[in-house]
Amino acid sequence: MPAASIARVLIDSPLPQLDRLFDYRVPEAMLEDAVPGVRVRVPLRSAGRIADGYLIELVDSVDYQGVLSELEAIVSPVPVLTPQVYALARRVADRAAGTASDILRLAVPKRQVRVEKAWFAADRAEPSPFEPVAVADYGIARIDEAIGGAERLAVDAVPQVVEAGAPPSRRWVGHWAVTLAAFASRALQAGSVILAVPDYRDLDQLVTALEAILPADRIVRIDARQSNADRYRAHLQCLDGVPRVIVGNRSAVYAPADRLALIALWDDGDPLHSEPLSPYAHSRDVALLRQELEGSALVFLGHARTVEVERLVQVGWVGALAPARGYLPKVIPTAQQSAEDRLAAQARIPSSAWREARGALEHGPVLVQVARPGYAPQLVCETCRQVARCARCSGPLGLRTARSSPSCAWCGAIATDWRCAHCSGRGYRLQGQGATRTAEDLGRAFPGVPVIIADGERSVLEVSAKPALVIATRGAEPIAAGGYRAVLLLDGERMLARESLRVGEDCLRWWANAIALAAVGAPSVLVGVGGALAGALATWQLADYARSELSDRRRLRFPPAVRVATVTGDPASVARATAAVDAITGVDVLGPVELGSNQQGGEGLRAIVRLDYAQGASVATALRAEIIRNATTRRMRVPAGGGRPSLPTLRVRFDDLEPFEQA
Incomplete structure (x- = not known):
């Protein structure tokens, strides 16, 4: 048998007993195309079945003494699975007691024949040159040292919006996006860069910041919202041996990268960084494993530090880096309005917050963050005050608009003949105020001011610098040109009432990300929240809360202490x-x-x-x-x-x- 004519293949199967390499003989007709990383089709001994897989390596001998089956076919001559990505998939799977094929389904897009043919036929042009950008707020020397020495850093972001200056039009983005783009431009001198963000809103900001300082052919976007063809085209582009900045959501951490120099994650506390499919790997853990395997630099960037990153800082695995010159936001904690506070009763905000908003609206837009979308997110029985639930699925009932009928938040059924399951009462009353109802209340409190609603159903990415009230649910806040002139954070008590281990950490992150959208010197009013959370936000010592939370979890042996x-x-x-x-x-x-x-x-x-x-x-x-x-x-x-x-x-x-x- 000729040398290196035995293929070791990973079969694409979720069955755990098949999560190993199988040996097959390579026919002479396939020797030229049989290279590590190509897709192959192989026979299985049971019932004469054919399975898909990846050729992982070629060897000249194996311990098995019997007759090896032959490869059935080489599906494509393109080595879509690089050795580095396979090694990462194996490590991630072993760490989570999962299978490597589950990871590779996330890492390698489905084959698109037309895209592949076009990629083969395309001319490979020389990559465009670029000039690295200085990172003044964090110090060039420290960033260059991290990139050159494969250092791991937890970086505190500057809370500010800036003009990215991307031609042909100028757009405003978060300062964090400009910072990541500057990191990427410096790291790109040494090799490829992977930037992972939670969702498409962050992705659009980051791409805008990158396009302002880097040539378009140096940027590759990997987005879950892309078509299969676009994702496969981006994957092939990463395989051409040119250092690029690969930017995308959580799956971007698996992208093939030529000479990986830097991995950076924005806002790793966002739950969208957690993979919902087996083996449920978080992009933060994948990034840590890949950094260890490939010796790249690793950066966690965020306004509020997560408890997981704080643990890494305390054990010395990650270094902390704060801005060389920081900007301290103006945060004003305030109590809920009292019964005597008649001035702002119709706006459901304290008089102090009403005055801040009134003054800010003379100069530009004001952001109002609320907990829930809709009109009245929840209804209760008028008699017993128990939550009104759907007769079909027991889900909570709510109202989408003032004139709509009650409907179930789970199955969508209309409650036409509702009866309380506890007291048999037929009447209900509103409990809670969603974005739509808040917009109505504030619209009456500020007559003549335009009101914009941004939530899961109404996606608004940008607003102008003109005066307006922007009512947004957490995570859906649009960018304002020049920054918001004031930020009102409502429903704090309701957000904190959620039963969750990390409710305080999540609230701090939601509020900090909203405050970061304010213009320099603009006030941010936190309504109805006091204690450690309000203190951390007012002093902008957000890492102190993470340290305190981690200390409590160590005593209880709660994750991530264990x-x-x-x-x-x-x-x-x-x-x-x-x-x-x-x-x-x-x-x-x-x-x-x-x-x-x-x-x-x-x-x-x-x-x-x-x-x-x-x-x-x-x-x-x-x-x-x-x-x-x-x-x-x-x-x-x-x-x-x-x-x-x-x-x-x-x-x-x-x-x-x-x-x-x-x-």
Whole structure:
């Protein structure tokens, strides 16, 4: 057999028992195109099936002494999977007790034949030159040192909007976007750059800032909103050996990059950085693994530091970097309006906030952040004050507009003949005020002022510098030209009432990101919130809150002070899985507890495994072995009354905070 004529293939399958490399003989006709990274089709011994996969490596011999099956076909000669991305996928999967193929579905877009042919036929032009941009607020020497020495930094962003100056039109973006663009321009001298942001709003700002200082052919956008063809075209562009700035959402951290010099994440506390599909890897953890594998620099940039990043700072894994010359926002905490506060009763804001808004509207727009969209997000029974719930699915009822009928927030059913399940009452009353109702109230309080609503249903990315009231839900705030002349943060008590382990951290991040949209010197009024959160925001010492929160979690052994994993399945499977890790030092098991019936109709239990970070690899290996055991030895159980048989399942999810949301 000729040298290097044995292909080691990773099969594209979610089955955990197939998460390894399989050996196949390469036919002579395929030797030229059989290179690591290409898509292949291979036979499986069971039932004569054909499976897709990736050729990972070529070897000249294997331990197997029998006759190897041949590759069925090489789907495409393009090596779409680079060795670095495969090594990253393997590390991420092993860390989370998952499969590498689950990661590669996120990392490698589906093949588009027309796009691939056009890429082959296109001329490869020389990349455009560029000049690196100075990063005055953070110091050029420190940034250059980080890029050259593969340093990891937690960087505090300057809360300000600036004019990006992108031709042909000039646009305003957050100062954080300009900072990341400057970091990227300096790192691009050493190699490629990956910039990951939570959503399309942040992505548009960052691309605008990049286009102002870099040639267009040096920027590659990877966006979940793109078509399959555009995503595949961007993926192929990253493979041409030219250093580029790759900017996108959470999947961008898996992008192939030539000589990776820098990975930067904006606002890593945003839940959109967390992958909702197995193995549920957070882009922050993926970035840490990739930085370690490839020796690039790593930057976490944000207005409010997350507890996870604060832990990395305290253990010395990440260094902290604050602006050399900072801008301190003007934040005014204030109490809710009292019954005697008649001046602003119709606006549901205190008189002090009303006066700040009134004065600011003479010069430009005012931002009002609220908790919920809609008119009245929730209705309650007029008699017993219990939440009015849908008769079909038990979801909460609400109103979208003042004249609409009550409808369910879950299934959308109209409550035409509603009756309270607690007291049988038929009347209901409004509870809470959404963005639409707030707009009506403030419109009456500020007659003649234009009112703009920005929420999930009405996407507004930019507003002009003209006076206007901009009512926005958290995370949907548009950019104002020149910055807002005042920012009012309403519904603070309602936001803090949410039952969640990280509710304080989330609120601080929402408020800080909104305050950062204000013009220099413009006031920001926080309504109805006091204590440590208000103090941290007023003094802009946001990292102090993260340190205090982490200290509390250490005492309770809550994440991220420790790692956690949830083990879910039938009683026997959960018992075997927890027994496999219970004896490991630094591990304790909570539960199991009943979860009710699972999707397959069997009983469901969940146990929580808490572990020290040093034991992560041992615990993940043990749990992955149990997953494979469960998948290969399970038997079908036929219900006594007939019907579809159920299969016992075992699911493991690392870094799962859901059980702690009721803390």
